[in-house]
Amino acid sequence: MARRNLIRELQSACGKKWVLHAPEDLLVYEYDGTIERGMPEAVVLPDSAEQVAAAVRIARRHGVAVTARGAGTGLSGGAIPCDGGVVIATPRLNRILELDPENRRAVVEPGVVNLDISVAAAAYGLYYAPDPSSQKACTIGGNVAENAGGPHCLRYGATTNHILGLEIVTADGEIVQAGGETGEAPGYDLTGVLVGSEGTLAIITKAVVRLLPRPESIITLLAIFDEVNQASRAVSAIIAAGIVPAALEMMDKYTMQAVEAAVHAGYPPDAGAVLLIEVEGLAEETAEESRAVQEVCRDLGARELRIGLSPEDRERLWAGRKGALGALGRLAPSYYILDGVVPRTRLPAVLDGVYAACERYGFRVANVFHAGDGNLHPNVLFDERVPGATERVLDLGGEIMRLCVDAGGSITGEHGVGYEKRNYMSWIFSEDDMEVMARLKAAFGAEERLNPGKVFPTSKGCGEVSSRMRAAIARAGPDAYI
Amino acid sequence: MVTQASVLQQLAAIAGPEHAGPPQAEEYAVDGLPPSAVVRPGSYEQAAEVLRYANSERLAVIPRGAGTLMALGNVPRAYDIALCLSRLDEIVEHEPADLTVTCQAGISLGRLREHLAAAGQMAPLDPTLPAQATAGGVLAANAYGPYRLAYGTARDFTIGMRVATADGRITRAGGRVVKNVAGYDLCKLYIGSLGTLGVILEATFKVRPRPREEGELAFALPGAADACGVAAEAERRGLSVAAAQVLNPAAAQALGLSAGAAIVLVLNLAGTPAAVARSAREIAALAAERGGRAATSPPQAGAQHPPEADPPPAGAGAPTGDSRAVVGWLSVLPSRVPEAMAAIEASAADARTSAYPTAGVLRVRCTTGDGGETLRRLREAAREAGGRLVIESCAPALKRDLDVFGDPPAAFELMRRVKQQFDPNGILSPGRYVGRL
Numbered sequence A: 001m002a003r004r005n006l007i008r009e010l011q012s013a014c015g016k017k018w019v020l021h022a023p024e025d026l027l028v029y030e031y032d033g034t035i036e037r038g039m040p041e042a043v044v045l046p047d048s049a050e051q052v053a054a055a056v057r058i059a060r061r062h063g064v065a066v067t068a069r070g071a072g073t074g075l076s077g078g079a080i081p082c083d084g085g086v087v088i089a090t091p092r093l094n095r096i097l098e099l100d101p102e103n104r105r106a107v108v109e110p111g112v113v114n115l116d117i118s119v120a121a122a123a124y125g126l127y128y129a130p131d132p133s134s135q136k137a138c139t140i141g142g143n144v145a146e147n148a149g150g151p152h153c154l155r156y157g158a159t160t161n162h163i164l165g166l167e168i169v170t171a172d173g174e175i176v177q178a179g180g181e182t183g184e185a186p187g188y189d190l191t192g193v194l195v196g197s198e199g200t201l202a203i204i205t206k207a208v209v210r211l212l213p214r215p216e217s218i219i220t221l222l223a224i225f226d227e228v229n230q231a232s233r234a235v236s237a238i239i240a241a242g243i244v245p246a247a248l249e250m251m252d253k254y255t256m257q258a259v260e261a262a263v264h265a266g267y268p269p270d271a272g273a274v275l276l277i278e279v280e281g282l283a284e285e286t287a288e289e290s291r292a293v294q295e296v297c298r299d300l301g302a303r304e305l306r307i308g309l310s311p312e313d314r315e316r317l318w319a320g321r322k323g324a325l326g327a328l329g330r331l332a333p334s335y336y337i338l339d340g341v342v343p344r345t346r347l348p349a350v351l352d353g354v355y356a357a358c359e360r361y362g363f364r365v366a367n368v369f370h371a372g373d374g375n376l377h378p379n380v381l382f383d384e385r386v387p388g389a390t391e392r393v394l395d396l397g398g399e400i401m402r403l404c405v406d407a408g409g410s411i412t413g414e415h416g417v418g419y420e421k422r423n424y425m426s427w428i429f430s431e432d433d434m435e436v437m438a439r440l441k442a443a444f445g446a447e448e449r450l451n452p453g454k455v456f457p458t459s460k461g462c463g464e465v466s467s468r469m470r471a472a473i474a475r476a477g478p479d480a481y482i
Numbered sequence B: 001m002v003t004q005a006s007v008l009q010q011l012a013a014i015a016g017p018e019h020a021g022p023p024q025a026e027e028y029a030v031d032g033l034p035p036s037a038v039v040r041p042g043s044y045e046q047a048a049e050v051l052r053y054a055n056s057e058r059l060a061v062i063p064r065g066a067g068t069l070m071a072l073g074n075v076p077r078a079y080d081i082a083l084c085l086s087r088l089d090e091i092v093e094h095e096p097a098d099l100t101v102t103c104q105a106g107i108s109l110g111r112l113r114e115h116l117a118a119a120g121q122m123a124p125l126d127p128t129l130p131a132q133a134t135a136g137g138v139l140a141a142n143a144y145g146p147y148r149l150a151y152g153t154a155r156d157f158t159i160g161m162r163v164a165t166a167d168g169r170i171t172r173a174g175g176r177v178v179k180n181v182a183g184y185d186l187c188k189l190y191i192g193s194l195g196t197l198g199v200i201l202e203a204t205f206k207v208r209p210r211p212r213e214e215g216e217l218a219f220a221l222p223g224a225a226d227a228c229g230v231a232a233e234a235e236r237r238g239l240s241v242a243a244a245q246v247l248n249p250a251a252a253q254a255l256g257l258s259a260g261a262a263i264v265l266v267l268n269l270a271g272t273p274a275a276v277a278r279s280a281r282e283i284a285a286l287a288a289e290r291g292g293r294a295a296t297s298p299p300q301a302g303a304q305h306p307p308e309a310d311p312p313p314a315g316a317g318a319p320t321g322d323s324r325a326v327v328g329w330l331s332v333l334p335s336r337v338p339e340a341m342a343a344i345e346a347s348a349a350d351a352r353t354s355a356y357p358t359a360g361v362l363r364v365r366c367t368t369g370d371g372g373e374t375l376r377r378l379r380e381a382a383r384e385a386g387g388r389l390v391i392e393s394c395a396p397a398l399k400r401d402l403d404v405f406g407d408p409p410a411a412f413e414l415m416r417r418v419k420q421q422f423d424p425n426g427i428l429s430p431g432r433y434v435g436r437l
């Protein structure tokens, strides 16, 4: 009864067609890219900030929670409605409202797909820098909520460094402007804390994003090493030499073998690891930096270096990296993508620890990650049909996070805490630290009304555990990579 | 009843008698208002204890570093304790190969610079008086200079903090790794919060390798639009420009870049030698196309103005002893910088204006002999250009009648609630912030 009224009110606010409530329609909104799931009572697809605000107010009156959802490619369970309630999905809020090349900014709705901004800005020689590997599918709203990163964030920073302002709908259903009229505004940096708040403080209904000019020259290098340890030492050495490439990515042996079988990238079968390094800037700079990078790699025992100058050659060097996720899918029925960060100097030791832990648990692991900022992505291969396997993989994930924390790192570099890692928060933050965060949540009036059960430790669980990762990964598009 | 004697006694018990006492000099006054006591904690725990005490007795605390940026902010509603962080001045951790540094809040940027320079690195903090200013003070005031063009502002490279809350707990925000999305990014909230939400005790920054080559170029150009055009085109081409400033004639003159009635564009270059050399050539050609001529000698090899080494050349923002002087900034869309410069000049004849063209930030210094009349006109000019004038320093007498931050921003109600949550008793820098929070 209550649910029927809820649905009826949502329908009158957003249009009958745009409120989903039949079980079969709700199914796809149950999960994202992670292992958990939870069923909403209704899904609304609003067409304006006003409709978002109305839906939030209706949910509030009915005492049910609201969870925002972009493309559902998240890898920490952020978009899963843990407490049921209303999911506000943004596929219709997909307009680029303003593209201002002179001021190098764009105003976009939250459902705009990351890559579409760069496509639209290309006519002016501009682009939107943060490039999560899911950029053909994931939305700006999801990126802002997760403070998404990507390969080129090494040089250009993550989402937070590219958002100039936001329009939000608060948990009270009010539309508020947080910065963005000009570059700098007096007052607390609300935009800054909203980025990365995982949909728990407010719902983003507009974002003002910064656009950058395309670099004049890009050189891509691929360095092949016999040992994974050599490659990770080369990462530290490149950074220590004062070179900050645009991207510095690493793939280990298992990944390479999988990639080789799938896309024939030409990796030697006995190689231990490859680094994919991209330098960008003026032609003078890239020439010099690429020479310096090659020197470091050779010093550390690189057995082969490949260089891509033309767009086609560069794309070829990236092909293996971009095909890695799809390739891994061939090796096992499921894989669990982890996300942790360590200081760059600790990479060699922590990687060793990751291999050792996986061996102890008896799982194969393939590492393919943003090495330049110490952002690890171990992909644990497993078979969810084996009883207990999913639980053991989650335990292993916890151990790997522990390794990162013990090395002075963090439990997430770009995928967010979400549902999945909320109970690890106390490994890096004290009760007091989290109490201050809770105060911020209280200031936004969000408490348990927006995306409950996320980010902060709680013993309460989501509906159930299943393995739907593949569906979400399929949603990221055939050529999404990790 | 809390008397000055009991406050002093309590603070002496916390920090030791030699580090607590009545204010010895004028320098602890904020907008002419002296505190009853000054305390210099020697540890994070002591700083937190001072806050616990102040919070329980409802005593107003204003944290301070070296005091170089104390002119910013509204007149405090109350001021009992000056909490000086000058003794917390250590480098906590610096692992050059990680490109991160952690330091205590009271360290001077001069010392931080020296320490990092020894490893060939720099933290791109770029306030007006960099040698004395402390890391914590610069973060609290979110002070920046023209090098934001290449390096961003503190929010872009501060990755972690330790902060004492109003009720005296030592908390952490962020971490020590360069990429980290765990929990709310509270660093963003503390940066620029002017000591109204917590007391910054420690900060971790991403650092950078120092550029191998630097240089400075200055051109006299017919108008602000020309200068902005050169800067924008240089940025579009990705030339090695680390900082850009467009100076009006008065500001140029003050810096000895005398160029008659012309606008002066100052560009600081940084990068590899070959890239800097090419950039200098292309920029000179761009300037010539727009009727520009060199206003100083061509770039020389070697450091000129790396962000933390010297006062940035414009100097429009430096605090001043002149009681009639007003220093302020406004932010507009970059495309409206020339218009904003003209509007400022029309409202204050002696205004020295320096704009960071591609950021859309303008800094102004002028004198007011007419009470608040000039200020009012400047505010109006800023509004017409789509911006808001923030007054960084002016005579306390003028401040009393206005909010130095201008009209409350659209999200003010949320900001008020943040302040209420973080400092429910209103003991941290009360009244000094936006909307007198």
Ligand SMILES: Cc1cc2nc3c(=O)[nH]c(=O)nc-3n(C[C@H](O)[C@H](O)[C@H](O)COP(=O)(O)OP(=O)(O)OC[C@H]3O[C@@H](n4cnc5c(N)ncnc54)[C@H](O)[C@@H]3O)c2cc1C
Binding pocket: A032, A033, A067, A068, A069, A070, A071, A072, A073, A074, A075, A077, A078, A079, A080, A090, A110, A131, A132, A133, A134, A137, A138, A139, A140, A141, A142, A143, A144, A145, A146, A147, A148, A149, A150, A151, A198, A199, A200, A202, A203, A204, A205, A325, A414, A415, A451, A472, A473, A476, A480, A481, A482
């Ligand atoms: C193959 C693959 C590769 C990936 N590669 C990367 C990578 O390189 N870097 C990276 O950072 N991430 C990566 N991800 C993770 C994911 O794509 C990002 O986290 C992305 O930002 C999620 O966007 P989304 O639109 O899918 O958001 P969703 O998954 O729908 O939601 C994510 C979170 O955002 C919140 N949210 C969504 N919209 C709004 C809104 N309008 N207002 C408030 N909150 C909102 C949700 O509540 C949820 O908490 C990858 C994922 C996949 C499947």
